[in-house]
Amino acid sequence: MKSPSATLLAEVRTFRQNHPDVRYVDLIALDIPGHFYGKRYPVEMLEKVAAGSPLKLPQNAVLLGAQGGLFKIGDYCFNDGDPDANRRLVPGTLKPVSWESQPLGQMLITSDGTAAPIEFEPREVLAKVLERLQHKGIHPVVAFELEFYLFDKKLDNGLPQFARDPLSDDADDQPNLHIERLSRFSEVLDDMAQTAKQQGIDITVITAEIGPGQFEINFGHCDDGLRAADWAALFCRSTRGVALKHGYRASFMAKPYLQFPGSGMHVHVSLYDAAGNNLLAAHQQQPLRHAVAGCLELLPHCMPIFAPNHNALRRLGGTVNAATRASWGFEDRDACVRIPESDPRNLRIEHRLASADANPYLVLAAILAGLEHGLEAKREPITPLNEDRNSGNDFPVEMLDAVRAMQQQPVVRDKLGAEFVDVYCENKRQDHLAFQQEIHAREYRWFL
Structure with missing residues (x-):
């Protein structure tokens, strides 16, 4: 049985072989209001993440309001130093994007399954219920x-x-x-x-x-x-x-x-x-x-x-x-x-x-x-x-x-x-x- 990193690395390499014109991949996750946030990664950097390099985004990106602004919620956003939190790639979700003018890929990321999941991330909330x-x-x-x-x-x-x-x-x-x-x-x-x-x-x-x-x-x-x-x-x-x-x-x-x-x-x-x-x-x-x-x-x-x-x-x-x-x-x-x-x-x-x-x-x-x-x-x-x-x-x-x-x-x-x-x-x-x-x-x- 392949390790998770080996499986992900194989997925990324297969994607690159099938879509050699794709230079960037959007790594995306859903925030609390239901909007996608994330980062656009060069596809060669995605291989490093798939192989085990850390993938971090601001924890408070999950807390964005409907218009993208940050609200003071307890100590989050303004009293916590806006820390990064680990994310991981979701296997099986690396796919080409066909509606953009330039070749592009996208892949889901999440904090569930990491060492310190974000308790209020929507996908993590569902993952805990299912578990x-x-x-x-x-x-x-x-x-x-x-x-x-x-x-x-x-x-x-x-x-x-x-x-x-x-x-x-x-x-x-x-x-x-x-x-x-x-x-x-x-x-x-x-x-x-x-x-x-x-x-x-x-x-x-x-x-x-x-x-x-x-x-x-x-x-x-x-x-x-x-x-x-x-x-x-x-x-x-x-x-x-x-x-x-x-x-x-x-x-x-x-x-x-x-x-x-x-x-x-x-x-x-x-x-x-x-x-x-x-x-x-x-x-x-x-x-x-x-x-x-x-x-x-x-x-x-x-x-x-x-x-x-x-x-x-x-x-x-x-x-x-x-x-x-x-x-x-x-x-x-x-x-x-x-x-x-x-x-x-x-x-x-x-x-x-x-x-x-x-x-x-x-x-x-x-x-x-x-x-x-x-x-x-x-x-x-x-x-x-x-x-x-x-x-x-x-x-x-x-x-x-x-x-x-x-x-x-x-x-x-x-x-x-x-x-x-x-x-x-x-x-x-x-x-x-x-x-x-x-x-x-x-x-x-x-x-x-």
């Missing part, structure tokens, strides 16, 4: 679904414009689910799909959604939760790049239009034991009910993860299939937690609350924490929507309320890590306050 579940004999299988909008490349005074239909050059301003939209935008969609596959992402179904210029991409079910979240993160990056290459702007913004549906991140999760038995299907599906109850109990306390910004909170309850309360149901898309019809082998939950611009590592970590809590507590869930359309528990829809609910919940602090919860909540609080500092033109119209 704990594995020690309990629980093996998740995960599939993400992501919705997004296509817009015209040019903004109109900062506002998005409808994507232009390439056949008629008219604005694609009609909400529909027609299959013809897939044909009209096939050139850019096909490029998105092929580019994703080049990145090692297992994408499956492409759907034209209800909103004008809105689409959904489904990913294959994956028995590695970290890899599944990697796919979701990398797909957002490649899709934005491909869209720009074709003269569009792709966005995973949760609610770009008030009058049309928002974009969500739906996550399918099933749980298996080491022998491959579906844990949720045992004992007449009683563990499924317990898992649902745990998800619903923690959901109101994880809202800053599922709806991570002011715009994401706008999506909730306004239009089709966006829940206003923590609810569940069989084959019910109005529920936060939907149980799709399936045979016992594939029995799973579909968590539908998160916005498309949420951090996939943290979304999955929060969902798994809820499932784990439910299996431990063994409580019965509330009545499903199939039996009572008014069933459901309230959750906060204002960011500061949501942050307080998350920071004070002992189970969430235990399952996701107290240090992470404190850092994350303060990051969201500071982002929210910074957002409020700008006076909008509407305020002058109303109050001047």
Whole structure:
């Protein structure tokens, strides 16, 4: 068996042989708001890192706000000297970048698996949850679904414009689910799909959604939760790049239009034991009910993860299939937690609350924490929507309320890590306050 460094070195050398024109590789990781940060490395230096040379980036890069600024969070950022922290290369993620004007590569990096992981790094938070579940004999299988909008490349005074239909050059301003939209935008969609596959992402179904210029991409079910979240993160990056290459702007913004549906991140999760038995299907599906109850109990306390910004909170309850309360149901898309019809082998939950611009590592970590809590507590869930359309528990829809609910919940602090919860909540609080500092033109119209 090859050592990790030997495997990585072979990966880098194979990449260089297959892509001799690539001179630089972007080493990237996801920060708390869900943006990629990193460094552009000469490919020959990447060989040294793969062979074991240290790879260090500032620890506090993980703490960047939505606009890239640093907030004072405890002693981080301004009282800690801005120290470096070790990162490592994620095997299997070195891929060519096809949407840039010059040949380029990219590769994921992370602090998880290093001697001193960053407790609040999103990938490390998920890695710890998955490791704990594995020690309990629980093996998740995960599939993400992501919705997004296509817009015209040019903004109109900062506002998005409808994507232009390439056949008629008219604005694609009609909400529909027609299959013809897939044909009209096939050139850019096909490029998105092929580019994703080049990145090692297992994408499956492409759907034209209800909103004008809105689409959904489904990913294959994956028995590695970290890899599944990697796919979701990398797909957002490649899709934005491909869209720009074709003269569009792709966005995973949760609610770009008030009058049309928002974009969500739906996550399918099933749980298996080491022998491959579906844990949720045992004992007449009683563990499924317990898992649902745990998800619903923690959901109101994880809202800053599922709806991570002011715009994401706008999506909730306004239009089709966006829940206003923590609810569940069989084959019910109005529920936060939907149980799709399936045979016992594939029995799973579909968590539908998160916005498309949420951090996939943290979304999955929060969902798994809820499932784990439910299996431990063994409580019965509330009545499903199939039996009572008014069933459901309230959750906060204002960011500061949501942050307080998350920071004070002992189970969430235990399952996701107290240090992470404190850092994350303060990051969201500071982002929210910074957002409020700008006076909008509407305020002058109303109050001047």
